[in-house]
Amino acid sequence: MTAHQLESLQATAFAGIAVILVAGTLLARLARRVRQPAVIGEITAGILLGPSLLGLLPGDLTQRLFPDEVRPLLSMVAQIGLLLFMFTVGWELDGASMGRNKRSVVGVTAGSILAPLALGMGVALLLYDNHSVVNGEKVPLFSFVLYLGVSMSITAFPVLARILKDNNLSRTRIGALALTSAAFGDVLAWCLLAGVVAIVTASGPSGFTDTLWMSAGYGAVMVGVVRPLLARAVVxxxxxxxxxxxxxxxxxxxxxxxxxxxxxxxxxIFGAFAFGLVMPRKPARMLEERMLRPLQHAGELMLPVYFIVTGLSVDIAAVSPTGWAELGLVLAAAIVGKLFGAGLPARSFGLSWRESTGVGVLMNTRGLTELIILGVGLSLGVLDDTLFTVMVLMALITTAMTGPLLPSLFPRARMDLVAPARQNKPVIRITAKAPDQTPDLAG
Known part of the structure; x- marks a missing residue:
């Protein structure tokens, strides 16, 4: 490739990124106007700029804006933004947030993972024959079933936190339970996904064993060596x-x-996530100002490119009637798994049916985290383009339905300020018809 050709590709990439930033910003603002998290607008922008809409217009505009030769450059930018995002997710997960209500958090976390995992694996068995060959290669049944089950068990911790904040539920008892359970559920889900990736990429049983040993050694070094060094560096x-x-x-x-x-x-992505987990949390204010905010801002600039790279593989127009039926099946398993998996444990710990349903609806939020996992499956050759499109639509629908459902679940909710134990700051408590039956879940 000549220097002139390289400059031309770079210029095309610059123009494409400019379009991405403008489209993502406009649709993110539109999403906020209709009480949706910004990520819904950004993901939608990625889909609209791909073959689902822009590619259908005359002139092959998608290919002109994002030609095949430029896509590796866009993928590099997208991956850096993704790694920065995964680091911040890992840093914001704090084991101390479980508080005194370990039983309720463990119950909701386990239920919200296991129920959709089981239903997702059942759906995968039904879909396997239609999607067992990807790029001419046969996908192992075990890898396909386990991957699809794990992808349905995800709750998007960052998006959920934003939804709770937008609906003034961040410091409610229900919000605290859902957010803490989502945090620990994310850690479990990422561990499960790491295992699935190791199975898919390993060359036989010996290769998988080697991956496990190296992963264990990596974890030990991160905790025993990297974490203390980071603590000293931060000081x-x-x-x-x-x-x-x-x-x-x-x-x-x-x-x-x-x-x-x-x-x-x-x-x-697991390396960036793990680095965030072992990163010190104190002094909190200094780390937020000097480390977290700059990385978040950098990630926010680059991450929209990831939505475009994802959107280029989403082709809604190509989904057949069978594909739409598969979407209905996937949606049913994903929604029912979260509603019952999270709602029933919440009910068993004393919440009302309305409040327990609210916890289930909140845990049904998937957002960007789901897209990341689906992108991994697509790159590994576990998902074909059709099933990838179906799963992306599932992620969009389950995330978009959370905001509109919350007001209907708590139409007459009364916000009370209660002084929690060991703190002087007020915590908001939602009470419905029977406030005396609402347990202390704020921790």
Missing amino acids: RVAKKGSGACLAALVTAGLLLSAYTTSKIGIHP
């Missing part, structure tokens, strides 16, 4: 260093961690 930067120094150090670390997990054979 030193807090005294003498600058915010730019800390952000650069953390970015280099998460990229190296992603490189390591990629070499192990699981996926770069």
Whole structure:
């Protein structure tokens, strides 16, 4: 490739990214106007700029904006944004948030994972014959079934946190239970997915065993070596260093961690996520100002490119009547699994049926986290384009339905300020018809 050709590709990539940023911003604003999280608008922008809409117009506009030669450049930008996002997700998950209500959190977490996992695996068995061959290669039944089950068990912790904030539920008892359960559920789901990826990529039983041993060694090094070194580095930067120094150090670390997990054979996103988990949380204010916010802003600029790369593989117009029937089946399993899997344990710990249903609806939020997992499945050759489109639509629908359902679940909810134990800050409590039966779940 000549220097002129390279410059031309770079210029095309610049123009494509500009279109991505404008479209993502406009649709994100539109999504907020209709009480939806911004990620719904950004994902929709990615789909509309792909073959589902723009590709149907005369002139092959999708190919002109995002030609095949430019897509590797876009994928690189998308992957960096994705790694930054996964790091922030890992850092924001804090084991101390379980509080005093471990039983209720464990119950809802386990139910919200196991029920959709089981239903998803059952649906996968029904769909396998129609999607068992991807790119001319036979997909192993066990990998397909386990992957589809895990992908349905996801709750998007970051998107859920935003929905709770937008609906003034962040510090309610129901919101606290759902958010904490989603946090721990995300950790379990990522571990399950790492296992599935190891199974898919391993070359036979010995290769899978090697991956497990290397993953265990990687985890031990992260906890025993990297975490203490990070704690010392944070203390030193807090005294003498600058915010730019800390952000650069953390970015280099998460990229190296992603490189390591990629070499192990699981996926770069797990390295970024694990680096976020072992990153110190104190001093919290300094880390938020000097490390978290700069990385979040950088990720927010690059992550919309990921939606476009994803949208280029989503072709709604190509979905057949059989595909739409499969979407109905997938939706039923995903929604029922979360509603009953999370709602019934919540009810067993004393919540009313209305409140328990609210917990189930909140745990049904999937959003960007689901798209990340689906992207992994597509890149590994576990999903074909049709099933990938079906699963993306499932993620959009289950996320979009959460916001409109919450007001109907709590039409006459009364917001009471209650002083919690060991704190001076007020916590909002939602009470419906029988406030005396509402347990203390805020922790």
